[in-house]
Amino acid sequence: MPEASILEIKDVVKRFGGITAVNHCSLSIGAGKIHGLIGPNGSGKTTLFNCITGLERLQGGEIRFKGERIDGLKPYQVARRGIGRTFQIIRVFPQLTTFENLLAVTTDPIEVARKRAEELLSFVTLTRLKDEYAGNLSYGQQKLLEFIRVLMTDPELILLDEPAAGVNRTLLNELLTAMTRLRDAGKTILIVEHDMKVVMGLCEAVYVLDYGEKIAEGPPSVIRSNERVIEAYFGR
Amino acid sequence: MRPVTVVVPIVAVLALLPAILSGYHISFMIQMFMWVALAGSWNLISGLTGYVSFGHVAFFGVGTYTAALLITKAGWHWLAAGLAGCIPAMLLALVIGYPCLRLKGPYFAISMLGLNEVVRALVSYFEGFTGGGSGISLPPIVAIVPVYYAMAAAAIVVTVVTYLIITSRFGLRLLAIREDELAADAMGINTAAYKLYAFLLSAAFPGIVGGFYAWYASHVEPMSVFPLITTITMIIMCLFGGSGTVLGPVLGAVLLSIMQELVWARFLWVHQALLGALIVAVVLLMPRGILGILRHHFRLPRAI
Numbered sequence: 010m011p012e013a014s015i016l017e018i019k020d021v022v023k024r025f026g027g028i029t030a031v032n033h034c035s036l037s038i039g040a041g042k043i044h045g046l047i048g049p050n051g052s053g054k055t056t057l058f059n060c061i062t063g064l065e066r067l068q069g070g071e072i073r074f075k076g077e078r079i080d081g082l083k084p085y086q087v088a089r090r091g092i093g094r095t096f097q098i099i100r101v102f103p104q105l106t107t108f109e110n111l112l113a114v115t116t117d118p119i120e121v122a123r124k125r126a127e128e129l130l131s132f133v134t135l136t137r138l139k140d141e142y143a144g145n146l147s148y149g150q151q152k153l154l155e156f157i158r159v160l161m162t163d164p165e166l167i168l169l170d171e172p173a174a175g176v177n178r179t180l181l182n183e184l185l186t187a188m189t190r191l192r193d194a195g196k197t198i199l200i201v202e203h204d205m206k207v208v209m210g211l212c213e214a215v216y217v218l219d220y221g222e223k224i225a226e227g228p229p230s231v232i233r234s235n236e237r238v239i240e241a242y243f244g245r
Numbered sequence: 246m247r248p249v250t251v252v253v254p255i256v257a258v259l260a261l262l263p264a265i266l267s268g269y270h271i272s273f274m275i276q277m278f279m280w281v282a283l284a285g286s287w288n289l290i291s292g293l294t295g296y297v298s299f300g301h302v303a304f305f306g307v308g309t310y311t312a313a314l315l316i317t318k319a320g321w322h323w324l325a326a327g328l329a330g331c332i333p334a335m336l337l338a339l340v341i342g343y344p345c346l347r348l349k350g351p352y353f354a355i356s357m358l359g360l361n362e363v364v365r366a367l368v369s370y371f372e373g374f375t376g377g378g379s380g381i382s383l384p385p386i387v388a389i390v391p392v393y394y395a396m397a398a399a400a401i402v403v404t405v406v407t408y409l410i411i412t413s414r415f416g417l418r419l420l421a422i423r424e425d426e427l428a429a430d431a432m433g434i435n436t437a438a439y440k441l442y443a444f445l446l447s448a449a450f451p452g453i454v455g456g457f458y459a460w461y462a463s464h465v466e467p468m469s470v471f472p473l474i475t476t477i478t479m480i481i482m483c484l485f486g487g488s489g490t491v492l493g494p495v496l497g498a499v500l501l502s503i504m505q506e507l508v509w510a511r512f513l514w515v516h517q518a519l520l521g522a523l524i525v526a527v528v529l530l531m532p533r534g535i536l537g538i539l540r541h542h543f544r545l546p547r548a549i
Contacts, residue, residue, distance in 0.1 A: 062431055088433035096431075102424035104489075105417065109547075113417040114432040122414075140544065162433055 015040040015075060015166055015197050022069030023056055030056040032221035043188060043198045045212035049241055053221035054201040055097055058168050062094050063087040093164030097171050099151045103144025107135060107154055110143050115161045129157040149180045169200040173207045185211060248408060259397050263390045271393050275461060277502040278396035282454045284482035284494035285403035289447035292488030294440055295423035300357030302475040303364045304334040304448040308455025309470045310368060313381040324395060327456030334452025335445050342444040365471040380466025392461045403450050408491045411547050419443050485527050487536030492549055496535055
């Protein structure tokens with residue numbers, strides 16, 4: 010691959026008791042692209058996200074972000090290096106307002122933070138819910154809030170865990186447009202997604218995990234016809 | 246409305262009150278201020294971050310002993326000795342908070358309960374220094390009005406500090422920790438450091454208030470300054486008024502102090518039973534407290 014990679018995952022191993030969730034997995038995430046991470050349930054996608062963001066300690070291997078080791082750092086340190094993430098199960102701060110959810114996570118001067126929060130709210134058309142408690146928002150709205158909360162700190166690498174799950178068509182299209190715009194602005198995005206249409210339409214590179222191992226990688230068109238991938242998803 | 250326009254008239258009224266109140270009522274007010282400060286302090290760690298401290302009276306007790314020793318052995322003025330009470334309280338908070346704030350939920354609560362028992366046992370054990378079980382007697386107090394002002398100041402300072410925290414991003418981050426610590430961490434908030442800052446602050450004021458109390462009570466002993474019921478009273482006052490809010494602990498402390506004075510004092514034998522019943526009622530019927538319920542329905546600003 011000629012282009013520079015922003016995230017290097019080398020030979021990462023993570024076990025839970027007798028289960029090997031991530032098994033000698035290596036990925037090289039090129040900067041400025043949208044990448045997809047797919048695989049059947051329990052294939053280790055979310056665990057790999059947790060390893061990257063410092064929520065899980067590795068049992069082997071290393072992770073480098075812009076050339077520097079980030080495995081072993083605490084989650085907040087990883088976030089401050091410029092990696093933002095969303096969660097598979099929504100994790101907004103329910104008893105904080107939409108606006109407060111955004112303000113809480115940045116260390117920018119307050120005026121800068123307010124301005125950015127206002128911009129992001131209008132970006133996803135949540136402005137009228139600015140002072141509503143996040144816990145009162147609908148599922149889709151919370152999903153959008155979590156998405157723009159990640160953008161508050163302006164991360165270079167954005168990890169999205171199932172951004173399309175439970176989101177209606179209109180909202181999904183907004184999200185997809187937003188992601189493309191972020192990519193065009195130079196951000197790198199890695200998404201875990203089950204919706205194949207989303208992955209195939211959006212991603213420039215796809216990695217497939219099965220039982221914690223990377224079984225395939227390449228552009229969507231190649232992945233679609235890969236035998237091991239079909240086998241992993243549908244069985245023999 | 247700017248906060249100054251609220252605080253100034255309150256300070257003025259409280260400053261003039263001793264001129265018209267009887268000694269009995271001044272004593273009542275002193276205790277009420279003490280409860281406002283204690284409930285407010287508990288709120289800083291437990292109301293904001295959700296880390297429930299069941300041993301907060303330990304900081305109060307350490308403050309009383311510090312002041313008692315400084316007054317009797319070193320000849321300090323009671324005001325200076327009282328203020329000095331915050332130092333060992335914060336040191337204790339640092340030593341216990343650093344490891345224990347990693348514990349979640351009931352484990353933190355229990356560890357704090359253990360802390361209080363350890364401190365009480367240590368104070369009882371070192372008899373030569375602390376007077377053991379019989380405690381330390383201070384010179385009898387002649388004028389209580391200065392203590393009134395000191396306690397009133399403590400109550401106001403705790404409330405103003407709470408206001409400043411809750412309306413700042415520091416406060417938002419503490420609330421974010423309460424709401425979802427893991428998400429806060431993943432969003433770049435150094436949760437361990439923030440919890441420790443809040444804990445240190447929440448320990449400082451009980452230390453000071455304890456120092457003033459030692460002078461006011463003229464006597465300190467392990468049984469009277471480390472009782473679990475003091476922690477429970479702080480908690481119930483804060484929950485009753487609305488934890489995690491600025492005025493919740495104030496409201497809870499004032500209402501329960503008055504209730505205690507008017508109702509419970511006349512039914513001494515059921516006092517504890519009534520307090521217990523109130524705890525159950527608050528937890529069951531209004532876990533958010535008075536302000537929490539109002540906030541939920543009317544979307545009050547954070548500043549309240």
